[in-house]
Amino acid sequence: MLYQLAIYAVSSSGDKTVTILYPMLSDIPTNAKIDINDPVSCGNIASVILHL
Template sequence: MVKLLDAKYRDLWERSLLTKMLYRLAIYVVSGIGDKTATILYPTLLYIPTTAKIDINDPVSCGNIASVIFATC
């Protein structure tokens, strides 16, 4: 597997991301599948949408171990 992608059918700029959605993707990406990056693809009605990124850090070393990216499609 090269990349983890998750498509959502809700505008994440209009309606907030549910905690369980982020948690599920974070568990997949930390498990070591792919390139340690997962992307959530979602639709939006915004004229100029912005990509966002959440870094997942190791609580002991404080180093980055994975990332979840939010991108519009």
């Protein structure tokens, strides 16, 4: 799922940020962000945000 979302983020036009929601048993939500960088320029080209 993460690979597929990364491909969607890179190939989309506009914001280039996608979000995935994971169910948890904890009452305290946490977030994680994965930046996808261009291997040549080392610049950020997209992001995947995980709401855990």
